[in-house]
Amino acid sequence: MAEYHRKIELQSPDDLQYLIANVRRAAHEKIDRDLPPIEGEDKMRRRVEELVQEYISQVFHSTAPNLTINGLSPTREQLDSMLTAPGNTRSIEEYEPFNPKLWERAKELARQEEDLIEEIAALRRKMPGVAVEGVKNAFKEGMEGDEKVLRERLEGVRKRESGSGLGVGKMERQEEVERGWEKGVQGLGRLKRTMPEMVAKKERADRAEEYVLETK
Known part of the structure; x- marks a missing residue:
């Protein structure tokens, strides 16, 4: 079974006239490029133009069965009339009637857009400081807990060490606990020293992000 191909659907005869005019215009540009106009009679150019127009007519006649205009196939008389019409067509702009409801809806959407832009700008100004403050509080709470x-x-x-003088033996794994405690103290010290630097880096990163977003 032959594969079915859907026809090309046009809305009005003007659409077909527009296609014919565009094909003629493209052909005329190629003729001007290869056979520039000269003064006086140019039999070769005139003959080429006739052959090109005949070819264009044959192409549209052969493709007419695959076209529909507003659901109907174009007649041969209708196609001949379009092909013999002047090549240039004038495009006509059509406008919808003014719809006050759509106009009000457009204004409302514009207002919503402005409100959202203002809200985003406020968040850009506020959130970096909130984020930095949250990081500071988290560091502070963590350090206090440690x-x-x-x-x-x-x-x-200290209590266990003081108890050892009263006849209490040395705590099991005491040295290991002391070394762990010393490492913990050293780690806490490093954390306290590096925290201001980390907060400063975070603030610089936030300012850089804000600058990049504002310059877009």
Whole structure:
């Protein structure tokens, strides 16, 4: 079974006239390029133009069965009339009637867009500071928690050490605990030293991001 091909659907005869005019215009440009106009009679150019127009007519006549204009196939008389008409066509712009509801809807959407832009601008100004403050608070809470745990462990170690003088034996794995405590203290010290630098890097990154977003 032969494969079915859907016909090319045109809305009005003007659409077909527009296609014919465009093909003629393209052919005329190629003729002007290869056979520039000269003064006086140019039999060769005239003959070439006649042959090209005949070819264009044959092409559209052969493709007419594959076209529909507003659901109907174009007649031969209709196609001949279009092919013999002047080559240039004038495009006509058509406008929809003014719709007040659509106009009000467009204005409302424009207002919403402006509100969203203002809200985004406010967030860009506010959020970097909020983020930096959140990082600072998180670091502070973490450090305070670590210091509390270290104080409690240190106090427990001191109590156990003081108890050893009263005949209490040395705590099992005491040296390992002390080394772990010393490492923890050193790590906390490094954290306290590097925290301002990390916060400063975060602030510089936020300012760079804000500048890039504002310059887009």
